[in-house]
Amino acid sequence: MRYQIFVDGQDGTTGLKIHDYLSKNSNVEVIKIDSESRKDRDARSSLINEADLVFLCLPDSASKEAVSMVRNKRTKIIDASTAFRTNLEWTYGLPELHKHQRNSIQNSTRVSVPGCHATGFILAIRPLVAEGIIPKDYPATCYSITGYSGGGKKLISAYSDSKSDQLFAPRHYALSLNHKHLPEMQLHSGLNSAPLFTPIVGSYYQGLALSIPLFPKMFLKQITAKEVQAVLAAYYKDERFIRVMPYESDAYLEDGFFNVLECNHTNYLDLFVFGNKDEILLLSRFDNLGKGASGAAIQNMNMMLGFDEDLGLK
Numbered sequence: 168m169r170y171q172i173f174v175d176g177q178d179g180t181t182g183l184k185i186h187d188y189l190s191k192n193s194n195v196e197v198i199k200i201d202s203e204s205r206k207d208r209d210a211r212s213s214l215i216n217e218a219d220l221v222f223l224c225l226p227d228s229a230s231k232e233a234v235s236m237v238r239n240k241r242t243k244i245i246d247a248s249t250a251f252r253t254n255l256e257w258t259y260g261l262p263e264l265h266k267h268q269r270n271s272i273q274n275s276t277r278v279s280v281p282g283c284h285a286t287g288f289i290l291a292i293r294p295l296v297a298e299g300i301i302p303k304d305y306p307a308t309c310y311s312i313t314g315y316s317g318g319g320k321k322l323i324s325a326y327s328d329s330k331s332d333q334l335f336a337p338r339h340y341a342l343s344l345n346h347k348h349l350p351e352m353q354l355h356s357g358l359n360s361a362p363l364f365t366p367i368v369g370s371y372y373q374g375l376a377l378s379i380p381l382f383p384k385m386f387l388k389q390i391t392a393k394e395v396q397a398v399l400a401a402y403y404k405d406e407r408f409i410r411v412m413p414y415e416s417d418a419y420l421e422d423g424f425f426n427v428l429e430c431n432h433t434n435y436l437d438l439f440v441f442g443n444k445d446e447i448l449l450l451s452r453f454d455n456l457g458k459g460a461s462g463a464a465i466q467n468m469n470m471m472l473g474f475d476e477d478l479g480l481k
Protein backbone atom coordinates (compact mmCIF):
# COMPACT_ATOMS: atom_id res chain seq x y z
CA MET A 168 0.00 0.00 0.00
CA ARG A 169 1.25 3.48 -0.88
CA TYR A 170 0.54 6.24 1.61
CA GLN A 171 -1.11 9.40 0.30
CA ILE A 172 0.85 12.47 1.35
CA PHE A 173 -0.15 16.12 1.04
CA VAL A 174 2.18 19.05 1.67
CA ASP A 175 0.22 22.18 2.63
CA GLY A 176 2.62 25.00 1.70
CA GLN A 177 4.05 22.90 -1.13
CA ASP A 178 5.65 25.86 -2.93
CA GLY A 179 7.53 27.27 0.07
CA THR A 180 11.14 26.63 1.11
CA THR A 181 10.40 23.76 3.50
CA GLY A 182 7.61 22.34 1.34
CA LEU A 183 9.76 22.15 -1.80
CA LYS A 184 12.58 20.40 0.05
CA ILE A 185 10.13 17.88 1.53
CA HIS A 186 8.90 17.19 -2.02
CA ASP A 187 12.47 16.40 -3.08
CA TYR A 188 12.68 13.76 -0.40
CA LEU A 189 9.21 12.34 -1.12
CA SER A 190 9.90 12.04 -4.85
CA LYS A 191 12.55 9.41 -4.03
CA ASN A 192 10.29 7.30 -1.79
CA SER A 193 8.34 4.65 -3.71
CA ASN A 194 6.16 3.89 -0.65
CA VAL A 195 4.35 7.20 -0.86
CA GLU A 196 2.19 9.00 -3.39
CA VAL A 197 2.15 12.79 -3.23
CA ILE A 198 -1.15 14.53 -3.85
CA LYS A 199 -0.80 18.14 -4.97
CA ILE A 200 -2.96 21.22 -4.97
CA ASP A 201 -3.16 23.55 -8.00
CA SER A 202 -0.79 26.40 -7.29
CA GLU A 203 -3.50 29.04 -7.74
CA SER A 204 -5.75 27.25 -5.20
CA ARG A 205 -2.99 26.85 -2.61
CA LYS A 206 -4.70 29.22 -0.18
CA ASP A 207 -8.26 28.11 -0.94
CA ARG A 208 -9.74 26.73 2.26
CA ASP A 209 -12.04 24.16 0.66
CA ALA A 210 -9.40 22.83 -1.72
CA ARG A 211 -6.90 22.46 1.12
CA SER A 212 -9.45 20.86 3.42
CA SER A 213 -10.39 18.28 0.82
CA LEU A 214 -6.75 17.20 0.29
CA ILE A 215 -5.96 17.28 4.01
CA ASN A 216 -8.79 14.82 4.68
CA GLU A 217 -7.88 12.62 1.70
CA ALA A 218 -4.28 12.19 2.85
CA ASP A 219 -2.85 9.62 5.25
CA LEU A 220 -0.23 12.14 6.34
CA VAL A 221 -0.02 15.91 5.86
CA PHE A 222 3.05 18.11 6.21
CA LEU A 223 2.19 21.67 7.18
CA CYS A 224 4.87 24.05 5.85
CA LEU A 225 3.00 27.25 6.55
CA PRO A 226 2.99 30.33 8.76
CA ASP A 227 1.69 29.57 12.29
CA SER A 228 -1.80 30.96 11.68
CA ALA A 229 -2.32 28.89 8.51
CA SER A 230 -1.03 25.79 10.34
CA LYS A 231 -3.61 26.26 13.09
CA GLU A 232 -6.30 26.70 10.45
CA ALA A 233 -5.21 23.52 8.66
CA VAL A 234 -5.33 21.48 11.87
CA SER A 235 -8.85 22.71 12.56
CA MET A 236 -9.90 21.35 9.14
CA VAL A 237 -9.07 17.70 9.93
CA ARG A 238 -12.37 15.81 10.10
CA ASN A 239 -11.15 12.22 10.46
CA LYS A 240 -9.05 10.16 12.84
CA ARG A 241 -6.82 8.69 10.13
CA THR A 242 -4.90 11.74 8.89
CA LYS A 243 -1.56 12.23 10.66
CA ILE A 244 -0.04 15.70 10.82
CA ILE A 245 3.58 16.87 10.88
CA ASP A 246 3.72 20.62 11.45
CA ALA A 247 6.90 22.58 10.62
CA SER A 248 5.75 25.84 12.22
CA THR A 249 6.10 27.16 15.75
CA ALA A 250 2.38 26.76 16.45
CA PHE A 251 2.38 23.47 18.42
CA ARG A 252 5.92 22.94 19.66
CA THR A 253 5.08 23.54 23.30
CA ASN A 254 1.53 22.17 23.10
CA LEU A 255 1.46 19.11 25.34
CA GLU A 256 -1.17 17.42 23.17
CA TRP A 257 1.42 17.29 20.41
CA THR A 258 4.63 15.28 20.25
CA TYR A 259 7.91 17.14 19.88
CA GLY A 260 9.55 15.64 16.80
CA LEU A 261 13.04 15.17 18.18
CA PRO A 262 13.56 11.39 18.51
CA GLU A 263 17.01 11.86 20.07
CA LEU A 264 15.53 13.90 22.97
CA HIS A 265 15.45 10.96 25.39
CA LYS A 266 14.91 7.23 25.35
CA HIS A 267 11.07 7.38 25.20
CA GLN A 268 10.70 10.09 22.56
CA ARG A 269 11.09 7.82 19.55
CA ASN A 270 8.29 5.61 20.78
CA SER A 271 6.05 8.64 21.38
CA ILE A 272 6.62 9.85 17.81
CA GLN A 273 5.92 6.40 16.33
CA ASN A 274 2.57 6.32 18.12
CA SER A 275 1.55 9.91 17.59
CA THR A 276 -0.78 11.42 15.01
CA ARG A 277 0.31 15.03 15.76
CA VAL A 278 4.02 15.82 15.58
CA SER A 279 5.68 19.24 15.54
CA VAL A 280 9.08 19.66 13.91
CA PRO A 281 11.50 21.46 16.27
CA GLY A 282 12.82 24.91 15.37
CA CYS A 283 16.30 24.88 13.89
CA HIS A 284 18.05 26.92 16.62
CA ALA A 285 16.11 25.02 19.28
CA THR A 286 17.35 21.71 17.83
CA GLY A 287 20.98 22.84 18.18
CA PHE A 288 20.50 24.12 21.72
CA ILE A 289 18.45 21.25 23.14
CA LEU A 290 20.56 18.42 21.74
CA ALA A 291 23.77 19.99 23.11
CA ILE A 292 22.65 20.97 26.59
CA ARG A 293 19.88 18.57 27.58
CA PRO A 294 22.12 15.52 28.30
CA LEU A 295 24.24 17.61 30.69
CA VAL A 296 21.15 18.77 32.58
CA ALA A 297 19.71 15.23 32.58
CA GLU A 298 22.99 13.78 33.92
CA GLY A 299 23.00 16.25 36.83
CA ILE A 300 26.07 18.14 35.60
CA ILE A 301 24.46 21.48 34.74
CA PRO A 302 21.98 22.76 37.35
CA LYS A 303 18.43 23.38 36.15
CA ASP A 304 18.72 27.04 37.17
CA TYR A 305 21.91 27.61 35.13
CA PRO A 306 21.68 31.03 33.37
CA ALA A 307 22.41 29.73 29.87
CA THR A 308 23.28 31.84 26.87
CA CYS A 309 23.76 30.85 23.25
CA TYR A 310 24.30 32.43 19.87
CA SER A 311 23.79 31.12 16.40
CA ILE A 312 24.97 31.83 12.89
CA THR A 313 22.56 30.69 10.18
CA GLY A 314 22.04 30.87 6.44
CA TYR A 315 19.28 33.12 5.14
CA SER A 316 17.09 30.25 3.83
CA GLY A 317 15.92 29.89 7.46
CA GLY A 318 13.85 33.03 6.89
CA GLY A 319 11.76 31.39 4.13
CA LYS A 320 10.80 32.83 0.73
CA LYS A 321 10.72 36.42 1.92
CA LEU A 322 14.28 36.51 3.25
CA ILE A 323 15.57 34.42 0.35
CA SER A 324 14.24 36.94 -2.14
CA ALA A 325 15.59 39.84 -0.06
CA TYR A 326 19.07 38.28 -0.26
CA SER A 327 18.86 37.15 -3.87
CA ASP A 328 17.36 40.35 -5.27
CA SER A 329 19.27 43.00 -3.36
CA LYS A 330 22.69 44.39 -4.07
CA SER A 331 22.79 46.26 -0.77
CA ASP A 332 26.21 46.17 0.93
CA GLN A 333 24.43 45.57 4.20
CA LEU A 334 23.47 42.08 3.08
CA PHE A 335 27.09 41.04 2.67
CA ALA A 336 27.70 41.44 6.38
CA PRO A 337 26.47 39.06 9.09
CA ARG A 338 23.42 40.60 10.77
CA HIS A 339 22.11 40.18 14.29
CA TYR A 340 18.36 39.85 14.72
CA ALA A 341 15.83 39.11 17.49
CA LEU A 342 17.69 41.67 19.62
CA SER A 343 14.60 42.25 21.72
CA LEU A 344 15.67 38.85 23.11
CA ASN A 345 12.34 37.23 22.38
CA HIS A 346 13.17 34.84 19.54
CA LYS A 347 10.25 32.53 18.78
CA HIS A 348 12.23 29.38 19.69
CA LEU A 349 12.76 30.37 23.35
CA PRO A 350 9.67 28.60 24.76
CA GLU A 351 10.61 25.24 23.21
CA MET A 352 14.27 25.73 24.22
CA GLN A 353 13.13 26.07 27.81
CA LEU A 354 10.54 23.30 27.78
CA HIS A 355 12.72 20.63 26.18
CA SER A 356 16.21 21.48 27.53
CA GLY A 357 15.34 20.63 31.14
CA LEU A 358 16.38 24.14 32.26
CA ASN A 359 14.07 26.23 34.42
CA SER A 360 14.36 29.23 32.12
CA ALA A 361 15.06 29.99 28.49
CA PRO A 362 18.59 30.96 27.43
CA LEU A 363 19.59 34.47 26.43
CA PHE A 364 19.76 33.80 22.70
CA THR A 365 21.17 35.98 19.92
CA PRO A 366 20.96 34.68 16.34
CA ILE A 367 22.97 36.08 13.45
CA VAL A 368 22.03 35.63 9.80
CA GLY A 369 24.85 35.39 7.28
CA SER A 370 25.10 36.09 3.59
CA TYR A 371 24.97 32.43 2.56
CA TYR A 372 22.04 30.10 1.80
CA GLN A 373 22.09 27.28 4.33
CA GLY A 374 24.01 25.85 7.28
CA LEU A 375 23.79 26.64 10.98
CA ALA A 376 26.11 26.55 13.98
CA LEU A 377 24.87 27.26 17.49
CA SER A 378 27.35 27.89 20.32
CA ILE A 379 26.75 27.60 24.07
CA PRO A 380 29.47 29.09 26.31
CA LEU A 381 29.58 27.42 29.75
CA PHE A 382 31.45 28.06 33.01
CA PRO A 383 32.18 24.75 34.78
CA LYS A 384 32.64 26.47 38.13
CA MET A 385 28.83 26.89 38.12
CA PHE A 386 28.19 23.18 37.49
CA LEU A 387 26.91 20.69 40.07
CA LYS A 388 29.87 18.40 39.40
CA GLN A 389 33.45 19.26 38.57
CA ILE A 390 34.11 18.06 35.04
CA THR A 391 36.58 18.87 32.28
CA ALA A 392 35.70 19.72 28.68
CA LYS A 393 37.11 16.38 27.61
CA GLU A 394 34.84 14.57 30.08
CA VAL A 395 31.83 16.55 28.80
CA GLN A 396 32.64 15.28 25.31
CA ALA A 397 32.67 11.71 26.71
CA VAL A 398 29.27 12.23 28.40
CA LEU A 399 27.73 13.45 25.13
CA ALA A 400 29.37 10.66 23.12
CA ALA A 401 27.92 8.04 25.50
CA TYR A 402 24.48 9.70 25.48
CA TYR A 403 24.23 9.66 21.68
CA LYS A 404 26.22 6.51 20.94
CA ASP A 405 23.27 4.74 19.25
CA GLU A 406 21.97 7.79 17.38
CA ARG A 407 22.42 7.57 13.63
CA PHE A 408 22.19 11.31 12.98
CA ILE A 409 23.97 12.82 15.99
CA ARG A 410 27.74 12.71 15.64
CA VAL A 411 29.65 13.70 18.76
CA MET A 412 33.02 14.68 17.40
CA PRO A 413 36.25 13.56 19.10
CA TYR A 414 37.82 16.05 21.49
CA GLU A 415 40.45 17.56 19.21
CA SER A 416 39.89 21.30 19.10
CA ASP A 417 42.44 22.13 16.44
CA ALA A 418 41.36 19.40 14.06
CA TYR A 419 38.15 21.24 13.18
CA LEU A 420 39.67 24.46 11.98
CA GLU A 421 40.60 25.00 8.35
CA ASP A 422 43.25 27.74 8.15
CA GLY A 423 42.12 28.74 11.64
CA PHE A 424 38.39 28.89 10.83
CA PHE A 425 35.42 26.63 11.56
CA ASN A 426 33.38 25.36 8.60
CA VAL A 427 29.67 25.93 9.22
CA LEU A 428 28.67 24.32 5.88
CA GLU A 429 30.02 20.83 6.51
CA CYS A 430 26.65 19.14 7.31
CA ASN A 431 24.77 20.77 4.43
CA HIS A 432 22.55 18.44 2.37
CA THR A 433 22.59 15.85 5.16
CA ASN A 434 20.45 15.11 8.19
CA TYR A 435 23.50 15.02 10.50
CA LEU A 436 23.95 17.20 13.53
CA ASP A 437 27.58 17.36 14.68
CA LEU A 438 28.30 18.18 18.32
CA PHE A 439 31.66 19.62 19.34
CA VAL A 440 33.13 20.38 22.75
CA PHE A 441 35.92 22.92 23.05
CA GLY A 442 37.46 24.24 26.23
CA ASN A 443 40.13 24.72 28.86
CA LYS A 444 40.07 24.26 32.62
CA ASP A 445 37.79 27.24 33.26
CA GLU A 446 35.59 27.45 30.15
CA ILE A 447 33.66 25.08 27.91
CA LEU A 448 32.06 25.77 24.55
CA LEU A 449 29.45 23.40 23.13
CA LEU A 450 28.85 23.83 19.43
CA SER A 451 26.24 22.13 17.25
CA ARG A 452 26.47 22.24 13.47
CA PHE A 453 23.82 21.12 11.00
CA ASP A 454 21.84 22.09 7.92
CA ASN A 455 18.95 24.40 8.90
CA LEU A 456 17.03 22.89 5.95
CA GLY A 457 18.08 19.32 6.92
CA LYS A 458 18.02 18.32 10.59
CA GLY A 459 16.75 21.87 11.22
CA ALA A 460 13.59 21.50 9.11
CA SER A 461 12.76 19.26 6.13
CA GLY A 462 15.17 16.40 6.98
CA ALA A 463 13.77 16.29 10.50
CA ALA A 464 10.22 16.32 9.09
CA ILE A 465 11.02 13.31 6.86
CA GLN A 466 12.71 11.46 9.76
CA ASN A 467 9.45 11.91 11.70
CA MET A 468 7.33 10.72 8.78
CA ASN A 469 9.48 7.60 8.46
CA MET A 470 8.83 6.78 12.11
CA MET A 471 5.10 7.54 11.99
CA LEU A 472 4.52 5.42 8.88
CA GLY A 473 6.69 2.51 10.02
CA PHE A 474 9.53 2.96 7.47
CA ASP A 475 13.20 2.73 8.40
CA GLU A 476 13.92 5.94 10.28
CA ASP A 477 16.72 6.93 7.90
CA LEU A 478 14.89 6.05 4.66
CA GLY A 479 15.93 8.58 2.00
CA LEU A 480 18.11 10.53 4.44
CA LYS A 481 21.88 10.70 4.60
Ligand SMILES: NC(=O)C1=CN([C@@H]2O[C@H](COP(=O)(O)OP(=O)(O)OC[C@H]3O[C@@H](n4cnc5c(N)ncnc54)[C@H](OP(=O)(O)O)[C@@H]3O)[C@@H](O)[C@H]2O)C=CC1
Pocket residue numbers: 175176177178179180181182205206207223224225226227229247248249281282283316317318319320321455456459460
Ligand atom coordinates in the same frame (compact mmCIF):
# COMPACT_ATOMS: atom_id res chain seq x y z
N1 LIG B 1 12.95 27.76 6.22
C1 LIG B 1 13.35 27.09 7.28
O1 LIG B 1 14.57 26.78 7.43
C2 LIG B 1 12.41 26.66 8.32
C3 LIG B 1 11.07 27.01 8.35
N2 LIG B 1 10.24 26.51 9.32
C4 LIG B 1 8.84 26.84 9.44
O2 LIG B 1 8.12 26.17 8.41
C5 LIG B 1 7.04 26.95 7.99
C6 LIG B 1 7.21 27.26 6.53
O3 LIG B 1 8.43 27.99 6.40
P1 LIG B 1 9.12 28.26 5.01
O4 LIG B 1 8.97 27.08 4.13
O5 LIG B 1 10.46 28.76 5.31
O6 LIG B 1 8.20 29.46 4.51
P2 LIG B 1 8.00 30.02 3.03
O7 LIG B 1 7.60 31.44 3.19
O8 LIG B 1 9.18 29.71 2.20
O9 LIG B 1 6.76 29.17 2.51
C7 LIG B 1 5.49 29.21 3.08
C8 LIG B 1 4.47 28.80 2.05
O10 LIG B 1 3.17 28.78 2.65
C9 LIG B 1 2.27 29.43 1.75
N3 LIG B 1 1.14 29.97 2.52
C10 LIG B 1 1.10 31.10 3.28
N4 LIG B 1 -0.13 31.25 3.82
C11 LIG B 1 -0.88 30.21 3.39
C12 LIG B 1 -2.21 29.79 3.60
N5 LIG B 1 -3.06 30.51 4.37
N6 LIG B 1 -2.63 28.65 3.01
C13 LIG B 1 -1.82 27.93 2.24
N7 LIG B 1 -0.54 28.27 1.96
C14 LIG B 1 -0.06 29.39 2.56
C15 LIG B 1 3.11 30.51 1.11
O11 LIG B 1 2.49 30.97 -0.06
P3 LIG B 1 3.14 32.10 -1.01
O12 LIG B 1 3.80 31.30 -2.06
O13 LIG B 1 2.00 32.90 -1.47
O14 LIG B 1 4.11 32.89 -0.19
C16 LIG B 1 4.42 29.77 0.87
O15 LIG B 1 4.42 29.05 -0.33
C17 LIG B 1 7.04 28.23 8.84
O16 LIG B 1 6.17 28.10 9.92
C18 LIG B 1 8.48 28.31 9.31
O17 LIG B 1 8.53 29.00 10.52
C19 LIG B 1 10.75 25.62 10.19
C20 LIG B 1 12.05 25.27 10.22
C21 LIG B 1 12.99 25.85 9.33
Ligand SMILES: CC(=O)N[C@@H](CCC(=O)OP(=O)(O)O)C(=O)O
Pocket residue numbers: 247248249281282283284313314315316317318319322347348366368459
Ligand atom coordinates in the same frame (compact mmCIF):
# COMPACT_ATOMS: atom_id res chain seq x y z
C1 LIG C 1 17.31 33.45 9.29
C2 LIG C 1 16.02 33.23 10.00
O1 LIG C 1 15.16 34.10 10.07
N1 LIG C 1 15.84 32.05 10.58
C3 LIG C 1 14.66 31.69 11.29
C4 LIG C 1 14.74 30.23 11.60
C5 LIG C 1 13.55 29.49 11.16
C6 LIG C 1 13.28 28.24 11.93
O2 LIG C 1 13.83 27.23 12.20
O3 LIG C 1 12.36 28.22 12.59
P1 LIG C 1 10.81 28.22 12.59
O4 LIG C 1 10.44 26.89 12.22
O5 LIG C 1 10.48 28.45 13.98
O6 LIG C 1 10.42 29.26 11.65
C7 LIG C 1 14.56 32.44 12.60
O7 LIG C 1 15.56 32.52 13.31
O8 LIG C 1 13.44 32.79 12.99
